[in-house]
Amino acid sequence: MKRIVQILSMLGLFFLGIGVAEAATTQLKINDITNVVDRFFHFHIESHDWHPALVRRFMKVYVEQFDPDKSYLLESEILSYLNLSDKECEEITHRLRAGDYSDLQQMTQLFQRAILRFQSNRAALGSALVDRDAGAVQVIGGVHSRFARTQEELLERQRAHMVRFFLFHLTRTRLDSRERKTKVFALFDKKVRRMENNYLYLDGNGKAMERARVEHLFSLRILKAFAKSLDTHTSFFSPEEAQEMRLNLEKQFEGVGIILSEGIDGIMIAELIEGSPAQQNGSIAINDLLVEIDGKEIEPLSFAEVLDLLKKKDRGHLSLGFKRVNTETGEARFFRVDLLKRPIVMQGERIETSYVKVKEGIIGKISLHSFYESSDGISSEKDIKEAILAFRDHGELVGLVLDLRENSGGFLSQAVKVAGLFLSNGVVVISKYGHGEIHYLRNIVARNFYSGPLVVLTSKMSASAAEIVAQALQDYGVALVVGDLNTFGKGSIQYQTITDEKAEYFFKITVGRYYTPSGRSTQIEGVIADIVLPGKYAPYKIGERYLEFALTPDQASPAFVDPLSDLDQRARQIFEKRYMPYLQRVVSYWKKMLPVLRQNSAERIATNREYQSYLRKQQGRSYHEMPVNSIDDQLQVGLDDLQMQEAVEIVKDMIEMEARQTPHAAALLPTGS
Numbered sequence: 092m093k094r095i096v097q098i099l100s101m102l103g104l105f106f107l108g109i110g111v112a113e114a115a116t117t118q119l120k121i122n123d124i125t126n127v128v129d130r131f132f133h134f135h136i137e138s139h140d141w142h143p144a145l146v147r148r149f150m151k152v153y154v155e156q157f158d159p160d161k162s163y164l165l166e167s168e169i170l171s172y173l174n175l176s177d178k179e180c181e182e183i184t185h186r187l188r189a190g191d192y193s194d195l196q197q198m199t200q201l202f203q204r205a206i207l208r209f210q211s212n213r214a215a216l217g218s219a220l221v222d223r224d225a226g227a228v229q230v231i232g233g234v235h236s237r238f239a240r241t242q243e244e245l246l247e248r249q250r251a252h253m254v255r256f257f258l259f260h261l262t263r264t265r266l267d268s269r270e271r272k273t274k275v276f277a278l279f280d281k282k283v284r285r286m287e288n289n290y291l292y293l294d295g296n297g298k299a300m301e302r303a304r305v306e307h308l309f310s311l312r313i314l315k316a317f318a319k320s321l322d323t324h325t326s327f328f329s330p331e332e333a334q335e336m337r338l339n340l341e342k343q344f345e346g347v348g349i350i351l352s353e354g355i356d357g358i359m360i361a362e363l364i365e366g367s368p369a370q371q372n373g374s375i376a377i378n379d380l381l382v383e384i385d386g387k388e389i390e391p392l393s394f395a396e397v398l399d400l401l402k403k404k405d406r407g408h409l410s411l412g413f414k415r416v417n418t419e420t421g422e423a424r425f426f427r428v429d430l431l432k433r434p435i436v437m438q439g440e441r442i443e444t445s446y447v448k449v450k451e452g453i454i455g456k457i458s459l460h461s462f463y464e465s466s467d468g469i470s471s472e473k474d475i476k477e478a479i480l481a482f483r484d485h486g487e488l489v490g491l492v493l494d495l496r497e498n499s500g501g502f503l504s505q506a507v508k509v510a511g512l513f514l515s516n517g518v519v520v521i522s523k524y525g526h527g528e529i530h531y532l533r534n535i536v537a538r539n540f541y542s543g544p545l546v547v548l549t550s551k552m553s554a555s556a557a558e559i560v561a562q563a564l565q566d567y568g569v570a571l572v573v574g575d576l577n578t579f580g581k582g583s584i585q586y587q588t589i590t591d592e593k594a595e596y597f598f599k600i601t602v603g604r605y606y607t608p609s610g611r612s613t614q615i616e617g618v619i620a621d622i623v624l625p626g627k628y629a630p631y632k633i634g635e636r637y638l639e640f641a642l643t644p645d646q647a648s649p650a651f652v653d654p655l656s657d658l659d660q661r662a663r664q665i666f667e668k669r670y671m672p673y674l675q676r677v678v679s680y681w682k683k684m685l686p687v688l689r690q691n692s693a694e695r696i697a698t699n700r701e702y703q704s705y706l707r708k709q710q711g712r713s714y715h716e717m718p719v720n721s722i723d724d725q726l727q728v729g730l731d732d733l734q735m736q737e738a739v740e741i742v743k744d745m746i747e748m749e750a751r752q753t754p755h756a757a758a759l760l761p762t763g764s
Contacts, residue, residue, distance in 0.1 A: 148640060161248065332597070441460060539675075
């Protein structure tokens with residue numbers, strides 16, 4: 092399911108219809124812009140006021156926010172906004188400080204003209220493609236570094252946009268008649284018009300929006316562009332976006348457990364969440380068409396209106412009507428299913444476990460997809476502890492692989508707690524903020540939960556909290572990091588209001604940088620693997636270094652010996668007595684054994700035909716962006732893929748070395764070394 096969600100969400104064709112709590116409906120006002128801007132300037136780690144470079148970023152982002160594919164605007168139309176002189180930046184700054192957004196209003200009018208131009212072209216473009224044989228339609232175009240210079244070039248980009256949409260649906264449904272191909276382009280027009288109508292200030296029925304809604308959308312666009320221009324990880328969200336992000340962070344929601352997508356035949360079931368009422372009912376299948384909610388036909392409703400019906404908080408029971416089409420005969424059968432909303436935990440998005448038996452006991456394998464926690468006690472720390480306890484029911488746990496390859500982060504507090512499972516007392520994260528203040532996030536449990544051979548499996552997709560855990564465990568020497576040469580490289584700290592349903596505004600803002608106990612920042616460079624074992628993301632240019640407006644890296648003083656400098660006198664006295672005597676010491680043993688471990692791994696890989704075949708396919712690949720459907724899936728990420736198999740072999744080597752040599756606890760370096 093996770094892979095499906097990634098692909099569909101990246102293509103903009105995916106929505107959750109799972110009955111989460113109804114989002115806040117507060118509309119933004121123009122006056123809110125100044126309030127939010129001032130708040131961001133106060134807390135942001137680097138930018139505390141408008142300056143020419145920031146104004147240029149802001150205008151650029153505002154343009155690209157509307158036209159990311161560069162298929163609406165001509166270069167001549169927006170060049171003046173993208174090549175601002177210092178004097179022009181000063182004039183715009185003066186207007187922005189005064190709450191004058193006329194520059195953005197003029198740009199919006201330009202966007203509206205570009206939309207009408209594309210709409211006038213679409214019918215002819217669609218007709219020409221419908222009349223072609225489906226198999227003759229080829230992928231054209233790609234990522235554009237500049238805007239189109241001529242009307243002809245712009246028209247070709249618009250055709251390419253439609254072709255990519257057509258080819259996506261060609262792989263998922265029958266397009267064997269002119270009628271069905273026409274439906275594809277009708278769906279394309281319907282989806283694109285949703286975005287366009289927000290800029291034209293038209294509702295789903297094509298009627299003019301109320302003034303309050305217009306003001307909200309205009310203010311939201313300005314705040315989104317401003318936030319993004321500060322740095323690559325600062326963002327402003329609508330209430331609806333914040334609601335979906337809370338779901339992802341907390342890994343639970345209340346609903347019936349259906350994921351919907353909009354296809355050419357209507358709104359259909361894209362996925363059923365494991366363990367949900369919809370899945371357990373057994374009557375609903377993938378590709379069933381949703382046609383009725385509580386006796387009301389949904390055909391005249393927009394996709395957004397259908398989702399709103401499913402999300403209504405006061406609907407404990409849902410009666411859903413479906414139509415199932417027989418692909419061979421074309422006959423359709425209607426059926427109705429009654430479901431009761433209830434809390435659903437997204438188990439598959441949390442943790443996966445398995446184990447391998449060895450003569451000494453078992454080696455556990457834990458795949459953690461994010462660092463999550465909820466008000467109901469669900470957390471990544473708790474899940475890992477329960478997994479380790481469960482392993483011990485099957486034999487002595489003599490080794491462990493912690494898989495963070497597709498873990499892009501989550502709650503910082505959970506990163507500290509998860510790292511603390513493998514450490515005794517000590518600093519896990521050093522955080523430094525915009526005004527120079529330094530804080531230390533500590534594990535304060537004097538005894539680790541697991542202390543045997545440990546491999547942390549990472550990739551270029553491992554980011555943020557995942558990098559904190561991998562680097563901290565590597566710093567202390569209690570684990571080896573194995574995988575791609577380096578991780579994503581996000582070493583910044585964000586303050587967020589997303590998890591507060593009653594927040595006035597929803598945003599995340601970069602307020603600081605973090606460093607691991609060695610004082611090293613993962614910003615840009617990421618966590619460097621002890622043993623390089625390339626995975627499926629290795630050939631691609633993925634990471635912080637490829638993002639716009641990324642922070643520069645730096646370093647802090649090491650904190651293997653906790654300075655306690657952020658504590659008051661009373662707290663310091665308590666920590667000196669109860670915490671300092673049990674500090675985690677730096678383990679040198681696995682670092683000394685690395686040459687042998689690397690050689691053993693290299694020899695195994697050299698004779699592994701399947702892995703060698705995969706590595707040959709990787710040679711010469713280098714992409715600026717990771718294509719959604721072009722990744723070679725020969726090396727699937729899971730509990731038994733080629734990387735995981737070799738990670739287990741490395742753990743076996745570690746077990747054997749530990750048995751032969753003096754226990755590594757005796758090889759501890761003095762604290763702080």
